[in-house]
Amino acid sequence: MSDTGSGMDEKTRAQIFEPFFTTKQADQCAGLGLASVYGIVRQSGGQIDVESRPGIGTRFTVYFPVAERPAREAARRAEAQPPGGDGTILLVKDAAPVRRLVQRTLEKAGYRVLAAESATAALRHCARYEGDIDLLLTDVVLPKVGGPEIAIRARELRPGIRVVFMPGFSDETLASHGLSARSHQLLEKPFTPTAVLERVRRQLDARDAQEPASDRDPQDG
Numbered sequence: 628m629s630d631t632g633s634g635m636d637e638k639t640r641a642q643i644f645e646p647f648f649t650t651k652q653a654d655q656c657a658g659l660g661l662a663s664v665y666g667i668v669r670q671s672g673g674q675i676d677v678e679s680r681p682g683i684g685t686r687f688t689v690y691f692p693v694a695e696r697p698a699r700e701a702a703r704r705a706e707a708q709p710p711g712g713d714g715t716i717l718l719v720k721d722a723a724p725v726r727r728l729v730q731r732t733l734e735k736a737g738y739r740v741l742a743a744e745s746a747t748a749a750l751r752h753c754a755r756y757e758g759d760i761d762l763l764l765t766d767v768v769l770p771k772v773g774g775p776e777i778a779i780r781a782r783e784l785r786p787g788i789r790v791v792f793m794p795g796f797s798d799e800t801l802a803s804h805g806l807s808a809r810s811h812q813l814l815e816k817p818f819t820p821t822a823v824l825e826r827v828r829r830q831l832d833a834r835d836a837q838e839p840a841s842d843r844d845p846q847d848g
Contacts (some may be wrong), residue, residue: 629686635679643677645811646768662768666794667817711736718742718766719749719777720793729764729796732820733827746772746780753784762789762830764814766824789830793818 635643642648644665667674672692679685716738720726730740741756743749743750746769753760763781765774778790794812814826 628689629684631684634681634683634685636681640677640679642735644675647770657814660803670815711824712831713737713738713739713743714761714831715756715764716827717749717752717760717763717781717788718771719744719746719763719774721766721769725749729823733764738827746767746777749777750780760785760788762791762793762827763828765793767792767794789833791826791830802809 637789639650643661646662648662665675668689668691673690675690676688677685678688714742716733718726718730718733718740720729720742721744726742726744730742733740739758741760743752751762760781763778765777767774772835774792778792781790782790790812791814792812812830814823
């Protein structure tokens with residue numbers, strides 16, 4: 628992918644994959660787009676090369692490994708009937724198009740969804756919603772207050788609420804937020820609607836089950 632725009636100098640190019648780094652004004656961009664792309668590509672076993680020169684433009688070359696299973700098998704898995712259910716889910720996602728897509732997926736499967744674009748909106752739901760909130764589905768990295776902190780505050784208001792995080796970053800970034808890349812709480816991007824429903828159902832089904840201590844994440848309650 629390439630353009631013929633203004634390009635970047637070496638100092639800017641070295642920072643483009645860092646979360647929240649942006650050359651735009653704060654109200655124009657959160658600085659999470661390229662950081663998310665980097666996380667998705669690395670989690671998929673790939674890599675990104677960037678070439679850029681001021682006044683000439685920028686080229687991104689993305690490499691992905693060959694699929695380990697035949698495409699026909701992957702298609703059959705994608706067509707499998709996703710698990711449905713009931714309950715109320717608090718969805719926290721700052722990107723509106725993705726938030727609406729996940730919300731529609733959950734609602735179509737039978738869940739009630741409380742959608743929030745920020746920690747403030749999410750905690751307002753926790754404090755004011757009159758019914759039970761069964762699960763928190765949130766991004767890890769959000770402007771101002773991240774997903775793990777939202778989870779801590781949500782559990783103070785709603786003891787017993789289950790949590791699923793949607794990371795899009797490297798293992799190092801997850802570790803900085805107190806999360807393990809092997810945690811059963813993670814729904815790694817890119818994800819399919821079926822993957823969303825499977826992970827949500829798994830966490831809800833585990834509410835009454837006794838989890839082994841070795842499988843618990845520091846953020847688990």
